[in-house]
Amino acid sequence: MPKPWNKIEIPREKLKNLYEDQGLSIAQIASKLGYSNGPVHRLLREYHLKIRTISEAKEKFKISKKELRNLYYHQKFSMNEIAKKYGCSHATIVNRIKKHCLKSRGHLGLTKPIRISKEKFEYLYHARKLSLDKIGKILHCSEGGLQRKIKKFVIKTRPISERACKYKKKDFDGNLEEKAYMIGFRLGDLNIKPTKNLFQARCSTTKRAQIILIKNLFSPYTTPHVWKAKRGTFEITALLNKSFNFLLPKNDCIESWVLKKPKCFLAFFAGYTDAEGCFYFQKSTNGRKWKNALFEIQTQDRQIIHQLWLGLTKLGISSPKPKISRYGGEIDKRGIKNNKDVWRLGVCQKESLWRMLNFLKPYIKHKEKNKALSRAMENIISRNNLPYCRPINLSIPKLN
Secondary structure, eight states, rough: OOOOOOOOOHHHHHHHHHISSSSSOHHHHHHHHTTTHHHHHHHHHHOOOOOOOHHHHHOOOOOOHHHHIIIIIIIIOOOHHHHHHHHOHHHHHHHHHHHTTOOHHHHOOSSOOOOOHHHHHHHHIIIIIOOOHHHHHHHHHOOHHHHHHHHHHTTOOOGGGGGGSSSSOOOOOOOOOHHHHHHHHHHHHHHEEEEEEEEEEEEEESHHHHHHHHHHHHTTTOEEEEOTTTTSSSEEEEOOOGGGGGGOOSSOOOOOHHHHHHHHHHHHHHHHHHHHEEEEEEOTSSSSEEEEEEEEESSOOOHHHHHHHHHHHHOOOOOOOOOOETTTTTTOTSBBBBBBBBEEEEEOHHHHHHHHHHTTTTOOOOOOOHHHHHHHHHHHHHTTTSSOOOOOOOOOOOOO
């Protein structure tokens, strides 16, 4: 069973001491050690430590009425700040305030009025485009109070497309080779969905290397979100700004600008290979003991597979013309029915494979496929010195 992507290491005795002896909550332990709640909860189950029920957890969290009154009324802590101090949720503190029959500062008239003119509010909100949360921090007031000010001043709220996102988004830097790689990977194994003001890139896979690749691909521009689904797959989403609109089209076609430049074509080919390609080894058909390294792509994208074949031919890489490996309507070994014909592109001839591997190596980003590519190159080098094998020139080829 694969190790969870967010697996953490805490010795059992240490976790037992924090949870059982000190009586800390899962949230408090996570906050203390710098983790999120989920991995700590999972580790408790793995160590077979009895997890407290909700009612037991509520009993464990103790704060007296006197202490709560002191923090809230005299030290002027907000409910959020008290919650962070005790490692619990905001709702827990709200419920405790109600339980102890304490009134909120607003109801007691202890909340200071927000002193800001309409002009200054409009400057911060519209000219500087600050979020209400940031304005609240500047003025030391709540977001709810600012929303009431907006209504009072009759200030027009910004459209969703102009509102601040939780994580900053950066524009694509314009590198054509990276753009070609992203398009190739998107057409192979990436779902792009437009939202109101952003693009959502999403992928579901059982391969951790695939998640790492996507995370590294989009981390310079946004903050990808990764989680593990109940069905056991890894899920990743990344929200991108409008500069990534080139990823939206999903056509069975390679754009002309990619085909014109060999480096862009190879970057696209690498992206498509990281998504759909496969490096593998097959026993020799002539009865010899060694195995031959091979490469193939199987996909339903008929036009893309033929354009790749033509592009490889122009680079001096010979390959059989793509053929249908499975017809539409057939059911494969996994029980999955093919809606369309599946086309196969393969490179098996030793000299052509060596040339292709050298061209692809600088662009491959998938960790597992990079290792497989290196093993394929080692296989060709070792076979080149074997008897009954026609030796080839193993110098590094150059693009014309």
